[in-house]
Amino acid sequence: MSSGMRRRTKTTVSATAASKKFGKYKKEDQKRAGKADVRDEAVERLMDAFRQFMHGKAIIEGLLEGLAYSSKDVEKFSLSLIEFQEDRNFSSKAGHFLSSLINNGADSDYVIHTGHMEAKIDLIGMENTKNITVHGDVGDEVGIHMKRGSILVEGNAGENAGLEMEGGSIVVMGDALKNIGIGMKGGHITIKGNTLGPIGNVERGTIIVHGDAIDLSIHIEEGEIHIEGDLRLAQGNPDISRIVSRKGKIYHKDELIAEDMASGLAFIDMYSGMENEESAFQYGFLPDDEEE
Amino acid sequence: MAGRILEPRKKLYAALGKIADKYHFAPLTEGPNGKLMHKNLVLMALTYILDKNHLLLGEPGWGKTTAAKIIAAKFSGVPYDVFDAVEIRGHSQKYEEKVVGRPNYGKLSVGEEDVVWQGTFGAPVLVVDEGNRLPFDTQDVILQGIDTGRWNYMNRSLYEGKKPTFITMNEKTGTHQNGFIPALKDRFDIVTEQGYWTTMIVFDLKKARANIQKDLCDSKYTQAALDALAKDYPSYKKALEERPIGGHLIKEEKQLINDEICGLALDNDGMLFLQAFMAEVNHSNQYGSKRASDHISQDTHDKNHAGVNVRHSFSPRSVMAAEEYAKAFAWFLQENPGLDHVRFMLPHIFALKATVTDEYKNLHGNDVRKVSEMLHLAEKLVEEVHKRYVESIQPMKNFIAVLQQWEQGERSEIKAEDDQSKQLLKDLTKIDKGEIKAEEAPSLKDDKHDHPLMKDLVREAREGDKKAFYEED
Numbered sequence: 001m002s003s004g005m006r007r008r009t010k011t012t013v014s015a016t017a018a019s020k021k022f023g024k025y026k027k028e029d030q031k032r033a034g035k036a037d038v039r040d041e042a043v044e045r046l047m048d049a050f051r052q053f054m055h056g057k058a059i060i061e062g063l064l065e066g067l068a069y070s071s072k073d074v075e076k077f078s079l080s081l082i083e084f085q086e087d088r089n090f091s092s093k094a095g096h097f098l099s100s101l102i103n104n105g106a107d108s109d110y111v112i113h114t115g116h117m118e119a120k121i122d123l124i125g126m127e128n129t130k131n132i133t134v135h136g137d138v139g140d141e142v143g144i145h146m147k148r149g150s151i152l153v154e155g156n157a158g159e160n161a162g163l164e165m166e167g168g169s170i171v172v173m174g175d176a177l178k179n180i181g182i183g184m185k186g187g188h189i190t191i192k193g194n195t196l197g198p199i200g201n202v203e204r205g206t207i208i209v210h211g212d213a214i215d216l217s218i219h220i221e222e223g224e225i226h227i228e229g230d231l232r233l234a235q236g237n238p239d240i241s242r243i244v245s246r247k248g249k250i251y252h253k254d255e256l257i258a259e260d261m262a263s264g265l266a267f268i269d270m271y272s273g274m275e276n277e278e279s280a281f282q283y284g285f286l287p288d289d290e291e292e
Numbered sequence: 293m294a295g296r297i298l299e300p301r302k303k304l305y306a307a308l309g310k311i312a313d314k315y316h317f318a319p320l321t322e323g324p325n326g327k328l329m330h331k332n333l334v335l336m337a338l339t340y341i342l343d344k345n346h347l348l349l350g351e352p353g354w355g356k357t358t359a360a361k362i363i364a365a366k367f368s369g370v371p372y373d374v375f376d377a378v379e380i381r382g383h384s385q386k387y388e389e390k391v392v393g394r395p396n397y398g399k400l401s402v403g404e405e406d407v408v409w410q411g412t413f414g415a416p417v418l419v420v421d422e423g424n425r426l427p428f429d430t431q432d433v434i435l436q437g438i439d440t441g442r443w444n445y446m447n448r449s450l451y452e453g454k455k456p457t458f459i460t461m462n463e464k465t466g467t468h469q470n471g472f473i474p475a476l477k478d479r480f481d482i483v484t485e486q487g488y489w490t491t492m493i494v495f496d497l498k499k500a501r502a503n504i505q506k507d508l509c510d511s512k513y514t515q516a517a518l519d520a521l522a523k524d525y526p527s528y529k530k531a532l533e534e535r536p537i538g539g540h541l542i543k544e545e546k547q548l549i550n551d552e553i554c555g556l557a558l559d560n561d562g563m564l565f566l567q568a569f570m571a572e573v574n575h576s577n578q579y580g581s582k583r584a585s586d587h588i589s590q591d592t593h594d595k596n597h598a599g600v601n602v603r604h605s606f607s608p609r610s611v612m613a614a615e616e617y618a619k620a621f622a623w624f625l626q627e628n629p630g631l632d633h634v635r636f637m638l639p640h641i642f643a644l645k646a647t648v649t650d651e652y653k654n655l656h657g658n659d660v661r662k663v664s665e666m667l668h669l670a671e672k673l674v675e676e677v678h679k680r681y682v683e684s685i686q687p688m689k690n691f692i693a694v695l696q697q698w699e700q701g702e703r704s705e706i707k708a709e710d711d712q713s714k715q716l717l718k719d720l721t722k723i724d725k726g727e728i729k730a731e732e733a734p735s736l737k738d739d740k741h742d743h744p745l746m747k748d749l750v751r752e753a754r755e756g757d758k759k760a761f762y763e764e765d
Binding site for chain 2: 021022023024025026027028029030070072079113115116135
């Protein structure tokens, strides 16, 4: 090597390089990972209102009175909820608050982010009348008492999806836990993935499960339930409770498998291997003459 | 009666309000933060201010060219009928001589070469109707002109400077469609669509046309300008110096607006989101970078990002357009430019250039939408990138924060909020002590990170002060 050449000895992350390359950004502050810095004044006001609600200092209606916000503010607010996710009762309080924001908001379409949080939010879309898209999973009771509109969950749902809903549609792109459509009085639920556990009691409405139904029991009064995947029992357990359909219809891979109590009973026989009477006793099936 | 002197932004507001009320009805759309606006008109106004190239898309008869000429007249002050007379109308026989210039046959006959320039690029705004119907050679000619502001014919060259350009295109139906050459397509900075939104204005259209005629046209001026053009080009330019249409932006006002826009800076979220979008589209684990000639990547990491859904890259030209339009839009709204403005603009910047894959089209084939498929898919892409951005950006910001503090000497104050930052701090300390090289630092290995933007940040931090051998002292 000639004397004129300079040997480079070590590579550093030098002041010059970093200030050149990262100096173009305004000063960033360290924040807990996932705590998104997307706030502005309107969102700060929503945060203040939520803080008061979390600490039981006020009821929602009072907090939202006179508060002006847009669907974009609600979206940003949902990102900021990560600050509270370790607080007691966060899951239900957050869902209740978000639902109220949406129902009382001026816009018709809302986006909520949950994918950045570890905690799941319950009660999203409570008494819903709007169109909600959830980027991420939801906890339990999504769409509880929903009246109309739509909820699209891009992730998974917890238990009791569509609890006592009256109308509108819920679509879950992933899986859902037990008791889909429990107490459902109208509307539609679609689960693109699998469901684990019972479906129903459905008074009226339509449920479609594109994936498998695991550890199944179904109870439907009116309406339709479609299972397009496999029906699977919980391992080693022949007790699948009951499949009860009074006026409703149950389809498995487009084949009608139950449309009244008798055929439902036959379906149970098929899975449990028990005799007709035995299974009726086992599962507490109401005999026809005891119906009103 | 003396006119009011308005601050340029207010003048812009007044002009747009008048256009929407009297000359060209447009639907109201909500912008970021809920402000209602006539989105298409606003974007066209920004194109005028920034001297950009704007593609207007839509079915025949929905007022694309009319809107372009209204914007041109109202903002430049040159009457509407001048643009009517000198616009380039696309058809298969439109050769270079009809667009740029022709030989001066009189002089040629006595052995003297000279060019008679056409009037289009002498006007303050270029309007090209049905540009996709122009022959490819003519598109090449226009490409150079709208890109450089210089128009060449024979051995002569005329510099007119970069001007705002509006090119219309009907939706692809029927025959006689050349389509745009790729190089010209790449020069379009922005695309908007015009189409049906209501029947309630249909009986007012005749009145609107009459208003255009009354307020925006000046037949004497136009005839004088065309007569001057027939005489010589400098006379034509002189004839266009007077600007009779009221409420227009004078040259100094347009310059002032541009200066104000240039003086704005995107906030960190705006910059990082734009970088994230560019990184997701352009990065490929399998091929290094996005190329239309490559097959779509099957790499597992690539499948999580936007690049797997498009065939073409998101070029620096497009990034610059996105930044400029975002800043201009924020200026227009009297807001600080940030993520929301970038997010608003990106679909219009990228829609024409993306060329989404068939799989992505099929995925959204049944979507309910209010815009063309092209714009809708671009909106979906931006939405998906945004979703990943908000879920993954804080660790990247923490990474930047640690490096900023480290290099500003605030080392004892650095508080690492996540595992990545803690590792980075450890590594920086070791590098500083000479215990390891930057290339060996675990936090500075870009293959440890999934998001392409994080890979970029890590790579930049690691490269340190590396230079080419010819850059060294």
